[in-house]
Amino acid sequence: MTANPYDLNRSIGFLMGNTYRKLSSLFQNGLKEYDITPEQWSVLYQVDMREGQIQKDIAERSGKDRPTTTRILDHLEQKGLVYKQIGENDRRSFKVYITDKGKSLIQETIPIEKHVDEVIKKCISVEEYETLMKLMIRIGSHVNEITERE
Amino acid sequence: MTANPYDLNRSIGFLMGNTYRKLSSLFQNGLKEYDITPEQWSVLYQVDMREGQIQKDIAERSGKDRPTTTRILDHLEQKGLVYKQIGENDRRSFKVYITDKGKSLIQETIPIEKHVDEVIKKCISVEEYETLMKLMIRIGSHVNEITERE
DNA sequence: CTCATTTAGTTGTTATAACAATTATATTCA
DNA sequence: TGAATATAATTGTTATAACAACTAAATGAG
Numbered sequence: 386m387t388a389n390p391y392d393l394n395r396s397i398g399f400l401m402g403n404t405y406r407k408l409s410s411l412f413q414n415g416l417k418e419y420d421i422t423p424e425q426w427s428v429l430y431q432v433d434m435r436e437g438q439i440q441k442d443i444a445e446r447s448g449k450d451r452p453t454t455t456r457i458l459d460h461l462e463q464k465g466l467v468y469k470q471i472g473e474n475d476r477r478s479f480k481v482y483i484t485d486k487g488k489s490l491i492q493e494t495i496p497i498e499k500h501v502d503e504v505i506k507k508c509i510s511v512e513e514y515e516t517l518m519k520l521m522i523r524i525g526s527h528v529n530e531i532t533e534r535e
Numbered sequence: 536m537t538a539n540p541y542d543l544n545r546s547i548g549f550l551m552g553n554t555y556r557k558l559s560s561l562f563q564n565g566l567k568e569y570d571i572t573p574e575q576w577s578v579l580y581q582v583d584m585r586e587g588q589i590q591k592d593i594a595e596r597s598g599k600d601r602p603t604t605t606r607i608l609d610h611l612e613q614k615g616l617v618y619k620q621i622g623e624n625d626r627r628s629f630k631v632y633i634t635d636k637g638k639s640l641i642q643e644t645i646p647i648e649k650h651v652d653e654v655i656k657k658c659i660s661v662e663e664y665e666t667l668m669k670l671m672i673r674i675g676s677h678v679n680e681i682t683e684r685e
Numbered sequence: 686c687t688c689a690t691t692t693a694g695t696t697g698t699t700a701t702a703a704c705a706a707t708t709a710t711a712t713t714c715a
Numbered sequence: 716t717g718a719a720t721a722t723a724a725t726t727g728t729t730a731t732a733a734c735a736a737c738t739a740a741a742t743g744a745g
Binding site for chain 3 (some may be wrong): 422424425436449450452453456457460475477478
């Protein structure tokens with residue numbers, strides 16, 4: 386190792402980005418055989434949680450903007466993991482459903498997602514884990530308030 | 536608000552990604568007039584910190600892989616913010632230097648980066664801030680150990 | 686010294702993300 | 716009602732990021 390990887394990171398923002406990318410890579414590595422990316426996985430998981438959500442809500446719940454959500458859902462649809470139905474009341478929107486293939490994939494890969502969590506819990510305590518979640522949620526909410534205020 | 540934006544995020548990994556994106560957007564918003572992205576900013580800042588680093592070290596210190604670093608440096612070079620010199624001992628490598636224009640830009644924009652930090656500190660205490668840094672560093676190092684072990 | 690291996694950097698490909706603009710449908714209000 | 720406005724989704728563009736493949740130069744073992 387020639388350089389301390391945390392050299393720049395007096396800044397929480399960049400540090401968070403770097404840590405996130407490492408976790409994401411770890412998960413991606415575990416998903417290798419399943420032909421799905423971590424972000425696709427998170428959207429598929431979200432669709433599985435609540436059948437028939439419209440894309441706007443999937444976007445909000447998975448913390449992505451709508452164009453990104455559209456494209457991820459396109460990929461999931463091409464792979465036969467989800468399908469859409471035109472909303473009956475509002476024909477602008479689509480309700481999104483998971484397929485059996487999608488359900489199986491989520492069931493098979495949840496252990497991989499859990500494994501990433503286990504890795505984290507090997508180096509921080511349960512309380513620290515809770516603290517970390519709380520702090521990130523608080524920061525996220527605070528930033529939301531600020532940006533929505535405009 | 537139709538959906539709780541933290542609905543999916545029982546998982547630290549995804550929560551961290553979403554929180555990071557919000558912070559990054561906030562910074563990007565502040566940088567609007569400066570024609571530079573947050574990631575370009577972090578690399579330029581890194582170059583400013585240590586003149587004449589080779590790209591490999593810049594990559595490590597800013598937590599990016601080498602192809603990504605190459606491309607970001609290309610953008611910075613095109614904008615006249617950095618320049619490269621062939622390494623005298625090792626002709627495979629380039630030493631990277633910041634230009635005067637780059638230096639001015641960093642000086643002018645450091646307050647914007649600080650502002651993002653201030654926003655964070657408005658919703659978490661100094662101790663929590665330190666804890667957050669420590670936990671992310673610990674997780675990052677732990678993931679590094681695991682993945683380097685292969 | 687020479688050939689195999691390693692290393693620094695680049696290029697190609699695909700996915701995600703931010704942002705702007707567009708389309709189609711709903712809603713609101715004069 | 717009908718025109719202005721708002722909303723759901725999509726498309727286009729550019730930048731990051733992961734990964735694989737590649738070039739050129741350096742290193743190391745025989």
